[in-house]
Amino acid sequence: MAAQGTLMEPSTKPGDTAVPTEPGIVSVVVPVVERTDDLMGVYRAFARELEKRSEVFEFLFVFDGRFAPPAELIALSREKKGVRILRFVREFGETAALRIGIEKSRGDLVLTLPAYFQVQPEGVGQLLDAIAAGADMAVAHRSPRLDNWLNRMQSRAFQRMVGGVTDQQFHDMACGVRAMRRAVAEALPLYGDLHRFIPALALREGYRVDEVPLAQHPSDARIRVYRPSVYFRRLIDIAAFFFLAKFTERPLRFFGLVGSVFLISGAVLSLVLLVQRFEGQGIANRPALLLAVLLVALGVQLIGLGLVGEIIVHLRAPHRRAYRVRERT
Amino acid sequence: MASVLATPGAIGPVLSVVAPLYNESQNVRPLVEWILQALESYPHAFEIILVDDGSRDDTWEQVRAAAADPRVHGLNLGRNVGQTAAMMAGFDHARGQVIVSLDGDLQNDPRDIPALVSKLEEGYDLVCGWRRQRQDKLLLRKVPSWVANRLIRRLTGVPITDNGCSLKAYRRELLDRIPLYAEQHRFIPALSASVGARIAEMPVRHHARRFGESKYGLSRTFKVLVDLLTLKMITTFRSRPLVGFAVAAIPAFGAALVFGALWLVSLTNFGPEKASALVFPGAGLLSVGAAFYLFMLGLVAEVALSSEPEHLNDTPTASEVR
Numbered sequence: 001m002a003a004q005g006t007l008m009e010p011s012t013k014p015g016d017t018a019v020p021t022e023p024g025i026v027s028v029v030v031p032v033v034e035r036t037d038d039l040m041g042v043y044r045a046f047a048r049e050l051e052k053r054s055e056v057f058e059f060l061f062v063f064d065g066r067f068a069p070p071a072e073l074i075a076l077s078r079e080k081k082g083v084r085i086l087r088f089v090r091e092f093g094e095t096a097a098l099r100i101g102i103e104k105s106r107g108d109l110v111l112t113l114p115a116y117f118q119v120q121p122e123g124v125g126q127l128l129d130a131i132a133a134g135a136d137m138a139v140a141h142r143s144p145r146l147d148n149w150l151n152r153m154q155s156r157a158f159q160r161m162v163g164g165v166t167d168q169q170f171h172d173m174a175c176g177v178r179a180m181r182r183a184v185a186e187a188l189p190l191y192g193d194l195h196r197f198i199p200a201l202a203l204r205e206g207y208r209v210d211e212v213p214l215a216q217h218p219s220d221a222r223i224r225v226y227r228p229s230v231y232f233r234r235l236i237d238i239a240a241f242f243f244l245a246k247f248t249e250r251p252l253r254f255f256g257l258v259g260s261v262f263l264i265s266g267a268v269l270s271l272v273l274l275v276q277r278f279e280g281q282g283i284a285n286r287p288a289l290l291l292a293v294l295l296v297a298l299g300v301q302l303i304g305l306g307l308v309g310e311i312i313v314h315l316r317a318p319h320r321r322a323y324r325v326r327e328r329t
Numbered sequence: 330m331a332s333v334l335a336t337p338g339a340i341g342p343v344l345s346v347v348a349p350l351y352n353e354s355q356n357v358r359p360l361v362e363w364i365l366q367a368l369e370s371y372p373h374a375f376e377i378i379l380v381d382d383g384s385r386d387d388t389w390e391q392v393r394a395a396a397a398d399p400r401v402h403g404l405n406l407g408r409n410v411g412q413t414a415a416m417m418a419g420f421d422h423a424r425g426q427v428i429v430s431l432d433g434d435l436q437n438d439p440r441d442i443p444a445l446v447s448k449l450e451e452g453y454d455l456v457c458g459w460r461r462q463r464q465d466k467l468l469l470r471k472v473p474s475w476v477a478n479r480l481i482r483r484l485t486g487v488p489i490t491d492n493g494c495s496l497k498a499y500r501r502e503l504l505d506r507i508p509l510y511a512e513q514h515r516f517i518p519a520l521s522a523s524v525g526a527r528i529a530e531m532p533v534r535h536h537a538r539r540f541g542e543s544k545y546g547l548s549r550t551f552k553v554l555v556d557l558l559t560l561k562m563i564t565t566f567r568s569r570p571l572v573g574f575a576v577a578a579i580p581a582f583g584a585a586l587v588f589g590a591l592w593l594v595s596l597t598n599f600g601p602e603k604a605s606a607l608v609f610p611g612a613g614l615l616s617v618g619a620a621f622y623l624f625m626l627g628l629v630a631e632v633a634l635s636s637e638p639e640h641l642n643d644t645p646t647a648s649e650v651r
Binding site: 167203206207208249250252253256257283286287289290293294296297300301303304305307308310311312313314315316317318320321322323324325326327328329 | 404410510
């Protein structure tokens with residue numbers, strides 16, 4: 001059984017027994033999704049760096065359904081207690097892989113790494129140093145960047161679109177090399193495709209996020225072109241994140257705004273039609289009346305949707321706090 | 330009525346004073362001194378909780394200095410989360426049976442605290458300060474506030490003149506029942522009334538700002554209006570949202586009936602060639618659709634509610650009659 005890795009579904013039932021955390025351990029979580037090359041190389045290089053700093057660490061590889069753990073890695077996990085492999089029964093995506101990795105790891109510090117070289121391994125210590133210096137999360141910012149203009153352009157467009165929403169500007173939110181305290185990792189609302197926004201999510205939960213420039217690895221700089229469906233999904237992700245960031249506490253502010261635009265324009269149009277009716281113009285055969293009624297109906301429905309959102313937020317309020325206490329006397 | 334404050338042998342403070350601070354560096358010291366002075370003759374143990382809401386000046390250093398006094402505690406939120414969340418942080422960490430909140434900008438007068446607390450002891454759950462002589466800019470602060478207070482009063486039926494005044498005294502049990510989020514601190518009286526709290530209001534002193542800048546402006550109008558709609562929904566239809574949505578569906582249904590009637594009229598009066606324009610039946614169907622949709626939304630709200638059956642706010646307040 002262990003040879004195949006553990007077969008499992010990502011589940012975070014509240015009753016799940018929590019793995020006891022151990023202080024002083026760095027848990028390295030490596031989600032193997034979408035792209036992987038030289039997994040053993042990644043392991044060796046980063047393990048060497050952590051050993052140099054004489055950190056106690058464990059590696060947790062989470063394989064999404066499509067990928068099978070290579071035999072060499074399985075052999076390693078049998079040999080070393082600090083190397084563990086989890087495998088999903090089917091594809092659940094990177095966010096789920098990260099969540100399960102965090103859940104099943106036990107270090108009080110979590111370091112996430114992509115399954116390929118994104119940054120030069122030498123810099124990883126700087127992330128841990130940033131945490132030691134008081135940050136709750138330290139994210140790598142690939143700099144100097146070796147990417148060609150196409151990659152840079154895509155990346156910049158993404159940062160621009162997301163950047164407008166967050167309180168703090170991030171240079172490289174998409175970089176998967178991040179260190180964080182366990183409390184932060186567990187507080188992140190990781191579902192859907194939100195892993196791309198992890199720094200912003202941590203910020204929103206009230207944590208301090210530092211950016212650390214790390215040199216980009218040359219193998220990360222190859223041209224990235226995706227299928228159009230990937231870009232479409234990315235755009236939807238951004239829209240979802242935008243909504244979550246701005247309106248999770250007050251959904252009616254959003255739905256109310258859109259809804260009242262419909263409602264008011266519908267009301268104005270109805271009024272105009274009413275006045276025209278009394279001036280003798282018939283309205284029974286004009287589609288304008290249909291438009292007016294449609295606008296009013298849409299507006300009312302949108303406001304109703306917002307109110308349902310408000311009820312849900314209100315019901316969750318006893319369990320949710322919008323602040324974190326950083327320091328107390 | 331037995332005073333909750335007279336619990337003999339109670340450990341820890343009986344009264345907690347909570348003040349959120351945002352860039353109030355110069356105000357911290359005088360604020361703490363004022364509060365300590367005002368509570369000099371207070372017979373029980375008390376604590377002061379200063380919440381630094383992510384100030385960018387040296388407010389936190391000032392708070393730390395003030396916390397040399399064992400009765401003063403500081404909370405640093407590290408990030409600006411807004412007044413409601415900052416107050417909530419203070420409430421969550423307050424240990425007293427009675428909690429008083431006030432602004433950190435010295436516009437409220439701590440000398441009013443003992444009066445508020447003794448009013449609370451008369452048998453209220455919430456005592457609101459009322460800034461009878463408000464020392465603020467007329468057009469930017471007083472007029473919008475007057476309009477907002479009128480609206481809140483009309484909509485919720487809670488007769489409080491000054492909802493915006495931060496100087497308030499609460500019983501612990503009340504705060505446990507109204508979890509505050511977003512910008513709800515304005516609606517504390519209405520929310521409290523909806524869980525059955527006994528509310529009193531008393532005039533308090535108000536001073537013009539001495540140091541620092543006011544952090545409010547006019548831009549909040551739309552937000553407050555929208556929040557009011559939410560407040561109405563939450564306070565009136567909390568435990569039966571379907572009723573609220575059904576009520577909202579009535580006008581839509583009425584409109585559908587009107588359009589249907591108009592169609593019949595045009596059918597009988599003008600004959601089928603004109604009535605076949607389909608505008609009236611179309612409008613009628615749209616309205617029926619809207620009504621139906623609203624009703625269905627109400628059902629979704631019921632589903633949301635049923636997933637939190639032990640919801641705090643549905644528990645009625647009951648006091649034993651002796």
